[in-house]
Amino acid sequence: xxxxxxxxxxxxxxxxxxxxxxxxxxxxxxxxxxxxxxxxxxxxxxxxxxxxxxxxxxxxxxxxxxxxxxxxxxxxxxxxxxxxxxxxxxxxxxxxxxxxxxxxxxxxxxxxxxxxxxxxxxxxx
Amino acid sequence: xxxxxxxxxxxxxxxxxxxxxxxxxxxxxxxxxxxxxxxxxxxxxxxxxxxxxxxxxxxxxxxxxxxxxxxxxxxxxxxxxxxxxxxxxxxxxxxxxxxxxxxxxxxxxxxxxxxxxxxxxxxxxxxxxxxxxxxxxxxxxxxxxxxxxx
Numbered sequence: 001x002x003x004x005x006x007x008x009x010x011x012x013x014x015x016x017x018x019x020x021x022x023x024x025x026x027x028x029x030x031x032x033x034x035x036x037x038x039x040x041x042x043x044x045x046x047x048x049x050x051x052x053x054x055x056x057x058x059x060x061x062x063x064x065x066x067x068x069x070x071x072x073x074x075x076x077x078x079x080x081x082x083x084x085x086x087x088x089x090x091x092x093x094x095x096x097x098x099x100x101x102x103x104x105x106x107x108x109x110x111x112x113x114x115x116x117x118x119x120x121x122x123x124x125x
Numbered sequence: 126x127x128x129x130x131x132x133x134x135x136x137x138x139x140x141x142x143x144x145x146x147x148x149x150x151x152x153x154x155x156x157x158x159x160x161x162x163x164x165x166x167x168x169x170x171x172x173x174x175x176x177x178x179x180x181x182x183x184x185x186x187x188x189x190x191x192x193x194x195x196x197x198x199x200x201x202x203x204x205x206x207x208x209x210x211x212x213x214x215x216x217x218x219x220x221x222x223x224x225x226x227x228x229x230x231x232x233x234x235x236x237x238x239x240x241x242x243x244x245x246x247x248x249x250x251x252x253x254x255x256x257x258x259x260x261x262x263x264x265x266x267x268x269x270x271x272x273x274x275x
Contacts, residue, residue, distance in 0.1 A: 002224055075273065079264060
């Protein structure tokens with residue numbers, strides 16, 4: 001493992017000022033679940049899926065059309081790259097777990113503009 | 126696609142931490158090797174807000190893609206201005222594919238401020254990468270924890 005950066009230098013006064021704050025407070029975080037078993041985790045307003053490996057020319061409408069075949073989309077967030085403004089990933093929220101499961105089953109590995117997309121649960125237990 | 130926490134990308138342990146602000150007024154994201162995404166936000170006089178959730182393999186892979194394509198793993202902060210203890214700073218620490226970076230800089234918000242520095246190209250890549258990491262992590266935390274107004 002090669003290390004690069006001033007953050008490793010003990011002499012630097014700027015070293016890891018806040019490390020203890022976030023690193024040690026595990027139990028005091030508002031956790032989404034206390035269960036340890038795997039499987040999808042519901043978010044506050046519904047079930048959120050992530051879609052990645054999206055064709056660079058795909059539009060928001062293309063993606064909405066694809067996901068709306070499997071249920072009512074309560075909310076969608078599009079993440080774009082800063083340089084080109086292309087859609088890199090989407091977060092799609094359904095109200096029902098069955099809708100989200102149906103979308104994962106049918107859309108993961110399916111093609112959008114000829115390119116295979118990945119669709120999965122965004123959060124797990 | 127399933128939600129087990131195995132290293133499906135086959136490129137070893139991944140760790141990411143981003144900090145922005147001062148000791149009393151900051152946001153921080155951390156993604157642990159066990160796929161816990163932790164978020165802390167302190168803006169006085171309100172209390173410290175902490176959130177944590179577990180991400181799927183696919184979500185973690187997207188963090189890795191953002192990191193790889195941003196170019197931050199190829200940077201070096203040795204020529205950047207040192208952050209001062211009292212003003213806002215940015216810290217980015219990432220462990221990915223046998224490289225471990227831990228960079229810091231004063232938090233620079235404008236291209237003109239970056240342009241006056243010794244390594245404007247590197248600082249530009251650094252802050253673009255920070256913005257993308259922060260944007261993606263923020264969209265996950267908001268989507269998972271925040272109620273939308275009716």
